[in-house]
Amino acid sequence: MTVASANPDRLTVLDRPNSYIGKVVPRPNLERLMQGRGLYVSDMELPRMAHVVFLRSPHAHAKIIGIDAVEARRMPNVIAVVTGRELATVITPWVGVLSHLKGLKSAPQHAIAIDRVCWQGEAVAAVVATSRAVAEDAAESVRVEYQELDAVTDMRAALDPETPVIHPSLGDNLAFERNLDAGAVDAAFAESDEVAEADFIFGRHTGVTLEPRAVVADWNIAEQRLTVYQGTQAPHMVQNIAALHLGLADSQVRVVCKDVGGSFGIKVHIYADEMATYALSKLLRRPVKFVADRVESFNTDIHARDHRCKGRIGVKRDGTITAFEIDDLTGIGPYSMYPRTSAIEANQVVNLVGGPYRTKNYRARARVVFQNKNLMCQYRAVGHPIACSVTEGLVDLVASKIGMDPVEIRRRNLIADDAYPCASPSGLRFEQLSHHAAMSKLMTMMGYDALRAEQTALRKKNIHHGIGIASFIEVTNPSAAFYGVGGARISSQDGVAVRLDATGSVICQTSITEQGQGSESLTAQIVGSVLGVSMERVRVILGDTDNTPYGGGTWASRGAGIGGEAALQAAKILRKNVLDIAATILQSSPAELDIVNNAVVTASDGSPRIELRELARIVYFRPDTLPPGIQAELMATRHFVPREYPFAFTNGVQASWIEVDTDTGFVKLLKHWVVEDCGTIINPQLVDEQIRGGVVQGLGAALFEKCIYDERGQLTNANMADYLVPMSGEMPDIDVGHVVSPTTESELGAKGAGEAGTAGAAAAVANAVNDALKPFGAIITEIPLTPQVILTALGRI
Amino acid sequence: MKASAFSYARATSVANALELLVAYGDKAKVLSGGQSLMPAMNLRLISPELIVDIGEITELRGIAVRGDILSIGALTRHVDLLRSPEIAAHAPLLTEAAAHVAHPAIRNRGTLGGSLAHADPASELPASVVALNATIVVSGQTGERRIAAGEFFTGIYETALSAQELLIAVEVPVAQKNSAHFFHEFARRHGDYAIAGLAAQAIVQAGLFTELRAAFFAVGDRPILAKAATKLINIRITPAVLAEASATLGEELDPQEDQQASAAMRRHLAKILLARCASALLGPPAAGGPV
Numbered sequence A: 001m002t003v004a005s006a007n008p009d010r011l012t013v014l015d016r017p018n019s020y021i022g023k024v025v026p027r028p029n030l031e032r033l034m035q036g037r038g039l040y041v042s043d044m045e046l047p048r049m050a051h052v053v054f055l056r057s058p059h060a061h062a063k064i065i066g067i068d069a070v071e072a073r074r075m076p077n078v079i080a081v082v083t084g085r086e087l088a089t090v091i092t093p094w095v096g097v098l099s100h101l102k103g104l105k106s107a108p109q110h111a112i113a114i115d116r117v118c119w120q121g122e123a124v125a126a127v128v129a130t131s132r133a134v135a136e137d138a139a140e141s142v143r144v145e146y147q148e149l150d151a152v153t154d155m156r157a158a159l160d161p162e163t164p165v166i167h168p169s170l171g172d173n174l175a176f177e178r179n180l181d182a183g184a185v186d187a188a189f190a191e192s193d194e195v196a197e198a199d200f201i202f203g204r205h206t207g208v209t210l211e212p213r214a215v216v217a218d219w220n221i222a223e224q225r226l227t228v229y230q231g232t233q234a235p236h237m238v239q240n241i242a243a244l245h246l247g248l249a250d251s252q253v254r255v256v257c258k259d260v261g262g263s264f265g266i267k268v269h270i271y272a273d274e275m276a277t278y279a280l281s282k283l284l285r286r287p288v289k290f291v292a293d294r295v296e297s298f299n300t301d302i303h304a305r306d307h308r309c310k311g312r313i314g315v316k317r318d319g320t321i322t323a324f325e326i327d328d329l330t331g332i333g334p335y336s337m338y339p340r341t342s343a344i345e346a347n348q349v350v351n352l353v354g355g356p357y358r359t360k361n362y363r364a365r366a367r368v369v370f371q372n373k374n375l376m377c378q379y380r381a382v383g384h385p386i387a388c389s390v391t392e393g394l395v396d397l398v399a400s401k402i403g404m405d406p407v408e409i410r411r412r413n414l415i416a417d418d419a420y421p422c423a424s425p426s427g428l429r430f431e432q433l434s435h436h437a438a439m440s441k442l443m444t445m446m447g448y449d450a451l452r453a454e455q456t457a458l459r460k461k462n463i464h465h466g467i468g469i470a471s472f473i474e475v476t477n478p479s480a481a482f483y484g485v486g487g488a489r490i491s492s493q494d495g496v497a498v499r500l501d502a503t504g505s506v507i508c509q510t511s512i513t514e515q516g517q518g519s520e521s522l523t524a525q526i527v528g529s530v531l532g533v534s535m536e537r538v539r540v541i542l543g544d545t546d547n548t549p550y551g552g553g554t555w556a557s558r559g560a561g562i563g564g565e566a567a568l569q570a571a572k573i574l575r576k577n578v579l580d581i582a583a584t585i586l587q588s589s590p591a592e593l594d595i596v597n598n599a600v601v602t603a604s605d606g607s608p609r610i611e612l613r614e615l616a617r618i619v620y621f622r623p624d625t626l627p628p629g630i631q632a633e634l635m636a637t638r639h640f641v642p643r644e645y646p647f648a649f650t651n652g653v654q655a656s657w658i659e660v661d662t663d664t665g666f667v668k669l670l671k672h673w674v675v676e677d678c679g680t681i682i683n684p685q686l687v688d689e690q691i692r693g694g695v696v697q698g699l700g701a702a703l704f705e706k707c708i709y710d711e712r713g714q715l716t717n718a719n720m721a722d723y724l725v726p727m728s729g730e731m732p733d734i735d736v737g738h739v740v741s742p743t744t745e746s747e748l749g750a751k752g753a754g755e756a757g758t759a760g761a762a763a764a765v766a767n768a769v770n771d772a773l774k775p776f777g778a779i780i781t782e783i784p785l786t787p788q789v790i791l792t793a794l795g796r797i
Numbered sequence B: 001m002k003a004s005a006f007s008y009a010r011a012t013s014v015a016n017a018l019e020l021l022v023a024y025g026d027k028a029k030v031l032s033g034g035q036s037l038m039p040a041m042n043l044r045l046i047s048p049e050l051i052v053d054i055g056e057i058t059e060l061r062g063i064a065v066r067g068d069i070l071s072i073g074a075l076t077r078h079v080d081l082l083r084s085p086e087i088a089a090h091a092p093l094l095t096e097a098a099a100h101v102a103h104p105a106i107r108n109r110g111t112l113g114g115s116l117a118h119a120d121p122a123s124e125l126p127a128s129v130v131a132l133n134a135t136i137v138v139s140g141q142t143g144e145r146r147i148a149a150g151e152f153f154t155g156i157y158e159t160a161l162s163a164q165e166l167l168i169a170v171e172v173p174v175a176q177k178n179s180a181h182f183f184h185e186f187a188r189r190h191g192d193y194a195i196a197g198l199a200a201q202a203i204v205q206a207g208l209f210t211e212l213r214a215a216f217f218a219v220g221d222r223p224i225l226a227k228a229a230t231k232l233i234n235i236r237i238t239p240a241v242l243a244e245a246s247a248t249l250g251e252e253l254d255p256q257e258d259q260q261a262s263a264a265m266r267r268h269l270a271k272i273l274l275a276r277c278a279s280a281l282l283g284p285p286a287a288g289g290p291v
């Protein structure tokens, strides 16, 4: 672990004269996007393209008795009205299970419901017309007769014997259960001086992307090929699954992913309406476009975090944490999402609770149940905010019982920075974390002692500020352990091909994707640095299964760590190949040469020898001038997957400084700090903005965001007026600091940074609110912390 | 989210607009700033056959002071309320209220006439015109009517305006000497509709309210001019006086419950607003600490 920005022993290929690593450089795609020249799926128009609108169930659970589309089919410019039964002739159903999540079960899900709808918003028919407006008009005239069925909505009642079973063939509403018992939990609690427990409640929320989900599917019957234009995080996964269920070979499907207006994990899944769109194109033999509108987005984009978690912690009087115990319950909707499943979040909660701390005594149970609500699945920082809020909430509760400062109790229990490698009670292996260095840095950044003094002074004036601290760990750079081992055809490796073209520029194809994180930028930075070529000369191509190497894409904070390493390795090979040819041309040896600033130079003194442009000219147009037998190879491809550790864990700590108006229950976010350790930092600005963006989503969860369902399973706030996303007016300044512990799994040393902000932000705010409310004896373990919740806890209403 | 097909007419004058409204009856809708109408149409909550765009009618524009009356045209945009020196001088309550309406993009389009005609009970401007004791001028085929703001709002999205009438202007008595105002609302985020709000116009003399019009919003089906305010007139405000006024306020309000707040919470917040209004305009209560 080092606090310096680079470790010279390890970063030789990157630590070069014109290195872009560790520098803020503008993204290559900035100008294009800022000038409105991005190409989003929503922008695409193809000849003969039709638009589909899905007629969606108004009921949470109902039998479909009949669908009458006679009038709609007769309307001008309506191309087709297609029911689930009709579409099932082109596309097969799926079941969202993976074998490594033992016991996980789910029922077959169809692209369009056939006999029965299981959540409000499930599609019952597709209306295809020449424009979206015409299709919406026609959809209004389709008559669907439903017979309402009892809806299972409260996850707490889902397993009661008197509750109807949503899928009778499964026997009950339990999708998945995991139990873990490590160390000696009962003995540890028995020996504890204090025990604290609480019920933590998390609001179901969703990741609101600026651009909704969008697909254009184009079945070309002459080529027998389907081209799918889609804003997705995982093009090869989409290719495989579309092919599988349409009865095609993977090679018959091309997935093209241009610009994407935000993803946050929402766009890494396979949605029924997207599958239906592929199938409709095949059925109708023309391009079909689906763009979800905002109401559909709320009703069908995956939700997340609907958890109720009982937690318990034991402590010795000296602050030593003796044990953690949790019992987590989550409701995932009527199906497990395909293909990543809806058991991962609960599984992560079990994995991560207590993760930053030394105690080996940990017991956990997680149960995942079906209900008649929209599906839940992986959204930014899967499981982390739950685990972190429970862990950090419990730590604060028990600290308060023994009268210990929240920072002090953490210092006494966080795994020591020199204790690595080590493993958590749930079996997570940590290569190198830096909890204590991060905490020390945080204390300096926030001026902890001064803030405490300020808090005390303000209390005398009846002003109630609070400080909340949350240490966290984050799963990044997943290997095949995440999905592959469970049988999913979701690649955990990524590939990069780099070539020097005939004018000395570089074209780089990568299998990671760009949805705003800066994948394009970091790839160009790495390739430019390793090759000695300026970034403007590096063109990065992403998001096309025909034109990039095979790989996983961008999710689970893996783009930089995995795709970045592949880029580094490919560029290294190309560099070697270039130097070999240069040595031949210059009658020198490769070891005496280097590439700097787009030219081959003498390594020792940097004197220019030959421009890359000139070298390329010779290779491509005058190979006859090279010695006999020389075959130049100015293209190199490398793939990378972590082999040593299943996940590259990162760590960090967040702090929140807030004010509670105890008359009104309103919380004002005054300031937020994050110190995180993602290993090598390729572009500090990109990392900081990932952290800030992540924090904002966590703050949304803490104070604002919640999908509010009524007892009949109706989502009652499916619009941007009633579903409150965090907005800039309420956001505090967010200071970001770093500790750098590169992973030795790769030469690059980068771990992920995409989810750290979201992992701990809500926990920090909740702890801060409870800190502020301490004089009132109120403790709240529910988010979002709405004024109603706070006033109720204060007994004001 | 596409509106169903509709016809569009750009009215050239008030008379022309009224002709169209009479001809189409309930099937026509006036389009002003469009910030409430267009979202409702796109969500297909309403599907008018004809849109009568009044945006080009110059008679509906302008802010002018005539004697004791500040006259504000129906097409005055929220951003104009915010920036107008006449309004800042003669009805500063409106300046302050406009700052709480939505966000800049919406304030650049939304109009005073549209906001009052729309009559969302959580809106800032309806309560403000009630507090200001304004008169709302409407025009129909039979001529003009002047309606006291306090009688204009009749329920959720309901007003004294008929489908064949146009709201043309608002007349506000100009602020007198010693007048003071208070505006505050509790909203989850900047720019959101309030959970509870108060627009108040007062006359303060020698540390006492001699007049206090306290119009609450988002705590009923229309702006509520609180009778409880009379308990604060011509009396030195002590915690006891305030408590009595609060209790009266609690009794006269019958707030709705929604996702943001229970009825009890709205009542509670209204009481806090009344106390904060008194304390902001007169200083903290005579005896005892802050409320």
Ligand SMILES: Cc1cc2nc3c(=O)[nH]c(=O)nc-3n(C[C@H](O)[C@H](O)[C@H](O)COP(=O)(O)OP(=O)(O)OC[C@H]3O[C@@H](n4cnc5c(N)ncnc54)[C@H](O)[C@@H]3O)c2cc1C
Residues within 6 Å of the ligand: B029, B030, B031, B032, B033, B034, B035, B036, B037, B038, B039, B054, B074, B100, B101, B102, B103, B106, B109, B110, B111, B112, B113, B114, B115, B117, B118, B120, B122, B123, B124, B125, B161, B165, B166, B167, B168, B191, B192, B193, B194
């Ligand atoms: C995101 C968002 C946030 C918002 N937040 C707030 C807020 O916090 N507070 C708030 O008060 N408002 C808010 N609004 C609404 C905004 O203030 C609107 O401008 C206002 O409600 C309506 O004004 P308009 O000129 O846009 O009217 P329009 O939308 O054009 O019309 C509204 C209604 O009034 C009728 N109408 C309009 N003008 C006349 C007239 N002269 N005579 C007769 N009938 C007429 C129309 O037929 C229609 O029924 C928000 C809007 C949006 C989109």
